[in-house]
Amino acid sequence: MRVLAAMSGGVDSGVAAARAVDRGHDVIDVHLALSRMPGTPRTGSGGYCTIEDSMDAQRVANKPESYDICFIPEGDTRQWLKDFIPTDPGKIVDSDGNRLGEHDEYVGFTIGQRKELRIGTPAADGKPRYVFEMRPKTKEIVVGPEEALQIYEIIGARYTCCGKARANPDQAFECDIQIRAHGETAPALAAIVDGQMHIELKEPLCGVSSGQTAVIYLGTRVLGQMTIDQTRSKVSASA
Numbered sequence: 001m002r003v004l005a006a007m008s009g010g011v012d013s014g015v016a017a018a019r020a021v022d023r024g025h026d027v028i029d030v031h032l033a034l035s036r037m038p039g040t041p042r043t044g045s046g047g048y049c050t051i052e053d054s055m056d057a058q059r060v061a062n063k064p065e066s067y068d069i070c071f072i073p074e075g076d077t078r079q080w081l082k083d084f085i086p087t088d089p090g091k092i093v094d095s096d097g098n099r100l101g102e103h104d105e106y107v108g109f110t111i112g113q114r115k116e117l118r119i120g121t122p123a124a125d126g127k128p129r130y131v132f133e134m135r136p137k138t139k140e141i142v143v144g145p146e147e148a149l150q151i152y153e154i155i156g157a158r159y160t161c162c163g164k165a166r167a168n169p170d171q172a173f174e175c176d177i178q179i180r181a182h183g184e185t186a187p188a189l190a191a192i193v194d195g196q197m198h199i200e201l202k203e204p205l206c207g208v209s210s211g212q213t214a215v216i217y218l219g220t221r222v223l224g225q226m227t228i229d230q231t232r233s234k235v236s237a238s239a
Contacts, residue, residue, distance in 0.1 A: 001025050001026070003020045003026065015222060016222060017220075019217070019220040081108075082105070087106070087107060087108070088105075089102060089103060089104045089105070090103055090139030090140050090141065091138075091140050092142075093142055094142070094144060095144045100119045100120075101118060101120055103118070106134070106136075106139045109131050109134060110131065111131055111134065111207050111208075111209035112131065112132075112206070113130065114128050114129070114131075117143060119143070127145060129143040130146055131143055132144050132233070132235070133231075148233050148234075149206050149233065150204035150206060150233050150234065151201065151204055151206070151207075151231045151232065152200065152201055152232060152233060153198065153199065153232040154177075154198075154201070154208060154214055154226075154230070154231050155197065155199070155228070155229055156197050156226040156227050156228050156229045156230070157195060157229055158226065158227040158229070159197045159225065159226035159227070160225055160226075161223065161224040162223060162224050170192055172190065172191040172200075173189065174187070174188075175188055175189070175217060175218055175223060176216070176219075177190075177199055177201065177214050177215070177216060177217075178214070178215045178217065179205060179208055179214055180212075185217060186201055186203060187202045188202060189202070190216060199216075199226070204233070208228065208231050209231065210228050210231065212227075212228050213225055213226070213227055213228070214226045214228055
């Protein structure tokens with residue numbers, strides 16, 4: 001299918017065009033108006049985008065993402081964090097709150113981590129345990145079975161919408177969700193409930209954690225984004 005993409009000079013239009021290309025469409029980008037005044041600020045003349053803005057939007061589709069923090073010497077993220085964040089000790093607990101061990105550096109753990117937990121005793125079923133929740137207030141690390149990493153619902157109070165807001169945001173609507181920059185989209189149902197955005201995934205996503213951003217799509221259109229405050233899996237954790 002041939003798709004006409006209106007390139008506004010912003011990231012949203014560039015992303016929408018890139019997603020259409022990924023789906024195999026023949027994409028043609030057009031501009032409604034551009035500023036050609038030399039020396040004009042990037043906002044353009046009369047509120048229009050500049051030519052430089054339009055070129056930036058086109059480059060977005062092919063610009064590689066960076067996975068690491070490039071300014072950290074020798075790539076030692078854990079040591080770099082120690083220099084700026086207190087390495088608070090705390091407990092390692094299971095989903096029922098049972099104490100399994102202790103740790104001496106809260107910032108040294110990540111969601112999905114299996115190695116170097118130093119618990120000392122195996123799980124009752126003999127299977128590995130993984131970090132699936134981190135509690136910054138108590139510095140507790142919660143571990144459990146692999147299925148605890150399979151997230152079925154994400155919730156967040158900090159969300160923004162692009163363009164016109166939905167008429168009935170409390171009614172669940174079909175959408176696609178993308179968590180990671182190079183991750184695949186996942187079909188979901190989204191709704192605003194008591195001031196929070198609730199997203200129910202039709203298929204679980206592995207290793208999603210609080211603090212990550214979920215981008216919401218309707219086809220190739222960006223509907224908005226949400227900072228994840230809570231995740232829920234079939235394995236519940238007692239706070």
